Amino acid sequence: MHNFDFVKPSTIAEAVAALSHEGAQALSGGQTLIPTMKQRLAAPATLVSLTGIAEMQGVCLGDGGLHIGAATPHATVAREAKAHYPALAKLAGGIGDPAVRNKGTVGGSLANNDPAACYPSAVLASGATIVTNTRTIAADDYFQGMFTTALHDGEIITSVVFPIPEKAAYVKFDQPASRFALTGVFVAKYAGGVRVAVTGASQDGVFRWHEAEAALSANFSPAAVSGLAMESRHMIADLHGTPAYRANLVKVLTSRAVAAAG
Amino acid sequence: MPKDGGIGASTKRREDVRFLTGKGRYTDDINIRGQLYAHFIRSQVAHGTIRKIDTRDAEAMPGVVKVFTSADFTGVGGIPTGWQVTSRDGQPMLEPKHPVLAEGKVRHVGDPIAVVVAETLDQARDAAEAVEIDIDELPAVVDMKAAVKGGPLVHDEIGSNLCYDWGFVEENKAAVDEAFKKAAHVTTLDLVNNRLIANPMEPRVAVGDYEDHSGQHTLYTTSQNPHVIRLLMGAFVLAIPEHKLRVVAPDVGGGFGSKIYHYAEEAFVTKAAQILKRPVKWTSSRSEAFISDAQGRDHLTRIQLALDADHNFTALRCETYANMGAYLSTFAPCIPTWLHGTLLAGNYKTPLVYTNVKAVFTNTVPVDAYRGAGRPEATFQLERVIDMAARELGVSPVELRRKNFIQPDQFPYQTPVAVVYDTGNYQATLDKLLDLSDHAGFEARAAESKARGKLRGFGLAHYIEACGIAPSNLVGQLGARAGLYESATVRVNATGSITVFTGSHSHGQGHETTFAQVISEMIGIDASQVDIVHGDTSNSPMGMGTYGSRSLAVGGSAMVKATNKIINKAKKIAAHLMEASEADIELKGGKFTVAGTDKEKSWVDITLAAYVPHNYPLESMEPGLEETAFYDPSNFTYPAGAYGCEVEVDPDTGKVTILSFTAADDFGNVVNPMIVAGQVHGGLAQGIGQAMLENCVFDENGQLLSGSFMDYAMPRADDVPFYSVDHSCATPCTHNPLGVKGCGEAGAIGSPPAVVNAVLDALHRGGFTHVTHIDMPVSPSRVWQAMHG
Amino acid sequence: MTKVSMTVNGRTVSGEAEGRTLLSSFLREGLGMTGTHIGCDTSQCGACVVHVNGQAVKSCTVFVQDVAGSDVRTIEGMANADGSLSVIQQAFQDHHGLQCGFCTPGMVMSAAALLKENPTPTESEVRHYLEGNICRCTGYHNIVKAVLAASGQDVSKIAAE
Structure with a gap:
């Protein structure tokens, strides 16, 4: 990979300052970024590690739900969110593999917005709030297509606030090689209705399945989605699945997620 | 009751201790003082004509020693093929040249075009981006049926994409067709046998070293058959006689076939080390392995x-x-x-x-x-x-x-x-x-x-x-350009321990353990007294290596054959020492006895006598106890x-x-x-x-x-x-x-x-x-x- | 170049590193500790797994400057103090849990991390935990068996020699 200067600030303010320099890029675990840099597909002049910032670490209950520091590794979320939001903890515990989960972070995953990443589905289905160094962004406004988000250059996600649902479950169907989601569905039932978010399937990245939300809000049962049609037009076609296959998975996994949510 | 040693025992592997403690010595673990690092620039297109390669900017970059192209390999042979198949019409297969570095054309994604050699690997990679390569992309042919029906030619000079058209058993063709006409039922199936990538966990590595004063080349490489590499590379590519070329394949992290072949990178580092008078190392990344290791099936x-x-x-x-x-x-x-x-x-x-x-x-x-x-x-x-x-x-x-x-x-x-x-x-x-x-x-x-x-x-x-x-004379008739025997040297040391040099190569199979079990059983000494050495052309006889499930059946047989020669000679020595007829000597449990008597000599008595031949039939037999055998299966x-x-x-x-x-x-x-x-x-x-x-x-x-x-x-x-x-x-x-x-x-x-x-x-x-x-x-x-x- | 110090297998070490120097390169080239292996460049194979502050990480996907000052443990530090094989290492030998040995350091390090988190895992838990460690030789049978045996569970009912 290309060489760069490595800095590891200990406060958000220092990180923001470091990222204001030309060619600076944030590193938040690096489990996706480092392989990309090895292929010389990313060449930052300065890499700003966010994992040494104490105020961006940790899982705790607070206003609006469960607050997760953006630099919290998946393994920590899997462990510490379990008592408060088990579906989210399960999702975190199924990302990558144990060694990856010890380094990869929620903030890194959301900033990258890989169309097959798990976290975006939880954020979108939970109607979570992305907190950055300058503002808060509603989940519905945050995801703007694959690898594209509402973040500005130099803006850092500092935490994510997940409203805690009455019931929820995430069901992931592994892409057999990468173990990313070939398709993953997160279903969350709140007093105000059900939200369903789908990752891995669409060319536009994570999306909400509104028809399923309406059907499940009326009748929260696996059978409620059986009559729905899922368009395959915008689904991803690759070695591992056709658009029609992914569309089928969306239905099957949604139904299974509802069953798992109980 | 399971045996606790010898043939048939589930003896624990001796090689495991070094692998479990991080002390294995794989090729990438070898670093020679003064070594340079090679980075291959590979084609990103599947088919194209190379218009221009400009290396000047890259050669001016920090740490860069030289950027090689095919121009540096004129006079060097192509990578050879070890088997010639004959088509149904009696013509030999088409055999296009496979240059070490692409000459004029690139023919697959990953085809090596140029190599940057620098003081560090990062410097070599950095400089690779400054090598200017201009390629006119040509239409690629990927589908096999399209390729033989007039698709673009992969090799213009041979005029066809059909390497051979083989029929077997050609003489039976008419009878087979006749049988199908008479069949009560015919089942037809069209299928694809999918292309695979071997992906041993250790990517390939090659380190070339050269000693100017003696003209001695050494290649350390991740190979299943170092002698074959020495023969192919020495004789056909670089024209280095075997006595000036040592090939070492130390611990090798799996092969599954993909490390049988002689690869361009091996020839490159060997030649580059000679040109630059410094050791040159190449380590494949996994991404590179996907486009440079030979693949399977398809x-x-x-x-x-x-x-x-x-x-x-x-x-x-x-x-x-x-x-x-x-x-x-x-x-x-x-x-x-x-x-x-x-x-x-x-x-x-x-x-x-x-x-x-x-x-x-x-x-x-x-x-x-x-x-x-x-x-x-x-x-x-x-x-x-x-x-x-x-x-x-x-x-x-x-x-x-x-x-x-x-x-x-x-x-x-x-x-x-x-x-x-x-x-x-x-x-x-x-x-x-x-x-x-x-x-x-x-x-x-x-x-x-x-x-x-x-x-x-x-x-x-x-x-x-x-x-x-096997056997070699038959496979020769079928087109093999190599023999398919195996060799072993069994060296009995003066105090009775044994070192076996085998032409088989272990890259996960556990030969160090199993081959010693066989010797232990044959002689009746503890397996700990037997060491198995492999993977270095400088100390073992010409061998064909390990692939095709052959090591024990062929290499083990060579070792048995050499050990039988040892036992026969040892019996002669025992007969002399015990003043008995050779025919009456029995070897059991590491002891030589004379049938019908209580006379007995230990294994060590005999091995010592062989090397300290004071009481020894020197007039009829040489001292020493070391035998080599080649085994060619029937x-x-x-x-x-x-x-x-x-x-x-x-x-x-x-x-x-x-x-x-x-x-x-x-x-x-x-x-x-x-x-x-x-x-x-x-x-x-x-x-x-x-x-x-x-x-x-x-x-x-x-x-x-x-x-x-x-x-x-x-x-x-x-x-x-x-x-x-x-x-x-x-x-x-x-x-x-x-x-x-x-x-x-x-x-x-x-x-x-x-x-x-x-x-x-x-x-x-x-x-x-x-x-x-x-x-x-x-x-x-x-x-x-x-x-x- | 920046000077980086850390503890590796209980010993304080230091060396020069660029921004791009990975922990795996620092160990292999900087410190000459070649037990940690590199089997891929996409953070998939796990041959490079080491422990950083007690947690398994893929050392090829960590910049060494990011873990400066950490306590690192590698395969070279896994044997008992007297040099004999540790329980996990011994179980791998006893149950033929390795062939070519290339993935083995990462397997042992992941197995050790698993048994620390979960001292008596089920077969399914072992298999799932090892999903980030690829072995091409063993078909995993004897690796899973070795890990179960290292956890003190009876593996005599599991098929084969």
């Missing part, structure tokens, strides 16, 4: 089985297109021919077999042997078409096979495809398999799955493998077995789960059951990988779509079950001294059709009777499409 086949009214197989007819990739790798031509056509009789007494194989050049990475090599392709088509025939006829696939087996009293059995099976008992392995897999309880298990909404299926496959390919060995797979299919997602896998193998005699079982386990995972997960795919422009572990699905621990393996149905090989058969490839040969047959069985039981075949890998998407598409 056949398109139509197979037809003819049966009479009683369901006897009367003839088999196959047509295969075999992908060679852009260049002929070392043994590529023989894989779809002699290692494939000769196995098409399988376990069956089919009287007539004809196969036509068209080998095709395409703008893809070269293809060569990968675990099993030709034999998995033969087994897959045969075992699939038999299952399909059984389904069409409404008979049990188990009984259809049983009915057509070669019977135990028919051995030795001359097949219609040239080879003679020495021993076997296919009924026995089938019965063992049905017992071990609780076939009787299958229907109850299927009902239980059905109650959970899942489809359960059982798949059976039989295989036979011809391994330890026939292949023929391991065979029955494999059974039980799967469950999720009808909603198409996901296949392997619930159990049972293997009943006949490997003849077994030296170390633990290691043999381990070899089967590994082969099974690779076969299951081929059947369910692995797929090397190029798009129509020749770009590799499965270019990393992110898209090429390697079997993981949670993809496979515990296996049940058995090798108690042994019919020992009759023509090698240990009575052993090869075991290294069996698992990868027999398992793919068992898995696919099981999936098809599950679908049929679930009512999806319109599905007659699914090409590998039977991924969830493909299974679902087959069911619902």
